[in-house]
Amino acid sequence: MSTQNHEPAGGTVTSDDVRAAARRLAGVTVHTPVLHAPCLDEHTGGQVLLKCENLQRTGSFKFRGATNAVARLLPEQLACGVIAFSSGNHALAVASAAAAAGSAALLVMPSDAPPAKFAAVRKLGAEVVTFDRYTEDRFALTARLAAEHGLTPIPPYDHHDVIAGAGTTTAEFLDDAGPLGVLLIPMGGGGQMAGAGVVIAAADHRTRLIGVETASGDKNRRSLQAGERVRIPVPRTIADGVTGEIPGELTFPLVRRHVHDVLVVDDQEITAAMALLFQEMKLVVEPSGALAVAAVLTGKVHAPGERVGVVLSGGNIDPTRLYRLLHPEPDETGH
Amino acid sequence: MSTQNHEPAGGTVTSDDVRAAARRLAGVTVHTPVLHAPCLDEHTGGQVLLKCENLQRTGSFKFRGATNAVARLLPEQLACGVIAFSSGNHALAVASAAAAAGSAALLVMPSDAPPAKFAAVRKLGAEVVTFDRYTEDRFALTARLAAEHGLTPIPPYDHHDVIAGAGTTTAEFLDDAGPLGVLLIPMGGGGQMAGAGVVIAAADHRTRLIGVETASGDKNRRSLQAGERVRIPVPRTIADGVTGEIPGELTFPLVRRHVHDVLVVDDQEITAAMALLFQEMKLVVEPSGALAVAAVLTGKVHAPGERVGVVLSGGNIDPTRLYRLLHPEPDETGH
Numbered sequence: 001m002s003t004q005n006h007e008p009a010g011g012t013v014t015s016d017d018v019r020a021a022a023r024r025l026a027g028v029t030v031h032t033p034v035l036h037a038p039c040l041d042e043h044t045g046g047q048v049l050l051k052c053e054n055l056q057r058t059g060s061f062k063f064r065g066a067t068n069a070v071a072r073l074l075p076e077q078l079a080c081g082v083i084a085f086s087s088g089n090h091a092l093a094v095a096s097a098a099a100a101a102g103s104a105a106l107l108v109m110p111s112d113a114p115p116a117k118f119a120a121v122r123k124l125g126a127e128v129v130t131f132d133r134y135t136e137d138r139f140a141l142t143a144r145l146a147a148e149h150g151l152t153p154i155p156p157y158d159h160h161d162v163i164a165g166a167g168t169t170t171a172e173f174l175d176d177a178g179p180l181g182v183l184l185i186p187m188g189g190g191g192q193m194a195g196a197g198v199v200i201a202a203a204d205h206r207t208r209l210i211g212v213e214t215a216s217g218d219k220n221r222r223s224l225q226a227g228e229r230v231r232i233p234v235p236r237t238i239a240d241g242v243t244g245e246i247p248g249e250l251t252f253p254l255v256r257r258h259v260h261d262v263l264v265v266d267d268q269e270i271t272a273a274m275a276l277l278f279q280e281m282k283l284v285v286e287p288s289g290a291l292a293v294a295a296v297l298t299g300k301v302h303a304p305g306e307r308v309g310v311v312l313s314g315g316n317i318d319p320t321r322l323y324r325l326l327h328p329e330p331d332e333t334g335h
Numbered sequence: 336m337s338t339q340n341h342e343p344a345g346g347t348v349t350s351d352d353v354r355a356a357a358r359r360l361a362g363v364t365v366h367t368p369v370l371h372a373p374c375l376d377e378h379t380g381g382q383v384l385l386k387c388e389n390l391q392r393t394g395s396f397k398f399r400g401a402t403n404a405v406a407r408l409l410p411e412q413l414a415c416g417v418i419a420f421s422s423g424n425h426a427l428a429v430a431s432a433a434a435a436a437g438s439a440a441l442l443v444m445p446s447d448a449p450p451a452k453f454a455a456v457r458k459l460g461a462e463v464v465t466f467d468r469y470t471e472d473r474f475a476l477t478a479r480l481a482a483e484h485g486l487t488p489i490p491p492y493d494h495h496d497v498i499a500g501a502g503t504t505t506a507e508f509l510d511d512a513g514p515l516g517v518l519l520i521p522m523g524g525g526g527q528m529a530g531a532g533v534v535i536a537a538a539d540h541r542t543r544l545i546g547v548e549t550a551s552g553d554k555n556r557r558s559l560q561a562g563e564r565v566r567i568p569v570p571r572t573i574a575d576g577v578t579g580e581i582p583g584e585l586t587f588p589l590v591r592r593h594v595h596d597v598l599v600v601d602d603q604e605i606t607a608a609m610a611l612l613f614q615e616m617k618l619v620v621e622p623s624g625a626l627a628v629a630a631v632l633t634g635k636v637h638a639p640g641e642r643v644g645v646v647l648s649g650g651n652i653d654p655t656r657l658y659r660l661l662h663p664e665p666d667e668t669g670h
Contacts, residue, residue, distance in 0.1 A: 282650035284617040315617030319610070319658055323657075
């Protein structure tokens, strides 16, 4: 994971940056399989291929960006350690990437996060600082801790090296599957999509790049319509991986340049996608990881005779939560 | 799936038979991925690699044998159709293989099989005949129906072409992973293991081939100890894919020649393996498919510095059953 290239990465992300990330990630990240999903073909008229980032180390594509960002650190930065705030997939990714690079990781997590989340990152060797999400400012706390301890922040998406690392998902997908007529990607802050846009543009395949987000958290769709980053209220959705309120500063220009369309899905459609992936594909996929499959199931993706790429972005859900989402009790959902 | 080679397959299965099967299966079966399972490495001292036949078409390796057997039929046999008795993975495999070859399939299933099983094979285009498992002889019924309608029986394991087809799992595994120090395979009738033995012997890698079966259904272990096929009482186990009472006539000599050892696991160990595969590997694996992982978790597989191959043989379990196995209620298990 060492690199000779220590100058700070500035400006926009290029396909060369993604290629360099792929070299750093080789042998560290999983080259995840691409699986044909015949059960989805009929919904598009084409051939649906799944890029299984739920099978990535730490259970999501986030490990790619975190690993690339850590690999770009200077030796003195590595020696001090890294810091991130997250209680989800980014936390697992940073903890694991830092451990693999022999660096310390401090994670700032809400004090009411599930005990299993604390245990998971501590098992990876990370330290945890908690904050009260109702009274404390996590940004200020993280900045103060970073300054006090000389820690380098690893943000979840709005960072050059994180975007370049995330782009390797799409680069591998094209290498293994060949040109795609359509590529569907779940969208949160837009890091994965920004990296995909750079790769697709350089590949010159005329792939239609389509983002998928929740109907209640459609910050990317609204921002694209407005032509600028729009802040939305914290969305209420089962897709806990994509609850941000505004697209990233670095990601949005890339999303705006490269994305063909953004589709939205609701919780019921996400649940149907998770059930199908479990039963027909034998894959465990978390709600935010199943967004793009949910979009296919709505029938809104028409691609007769084409190859339809679909990214499964993560699989971190425990059996109890999965079962309850598939079998909601009246008192839990209000139905 | 056509073949020019219509002579009846007799005698023992050879590695040439497996290679011929691989050619017939190309583009029909899934070349399933091999995934490294870091969470299992520490239990062996080696590197544990999973061959994911739960991701095979119809959710189990059985599709390989059924497809190979159907591909070897004469045109007039294909025109009449095939028959099999099974309510499990073999039923799904035969129904799907026959449909893919444009042949009719008749499945003899117990009348008290779960409605979902009938629905699944009917969805694949097969016809179903039910029998009362307490009063009717399924062998006699199947033979009578085969004779009356000119149907060709496709047995679940004790058949030359089914064994050769099953052997392609191991052939692909070695192609993708390279030589293995140990190869662990779940055992029922022994079809998959017999095919693996043929492939391993021809590869000359000094791989230790180890079978895994349930403690309550240890027909292979007992038979190897006795030096002949031993019949056991119908085993009581959650591993519903391996409840046969005696090893196959064709499979046993191959198992005896090639298998290094047979390990046994209990239901609790199987459940722990399924939970680990769900949580750490994001894979849905049914009880009989998780036998070999359960053996690794018992700590009985020592392979320091070696590559340890583990076959996940199937993933056909619905979310409710999986959840209940992982969270047993007192009245269901007697605990």
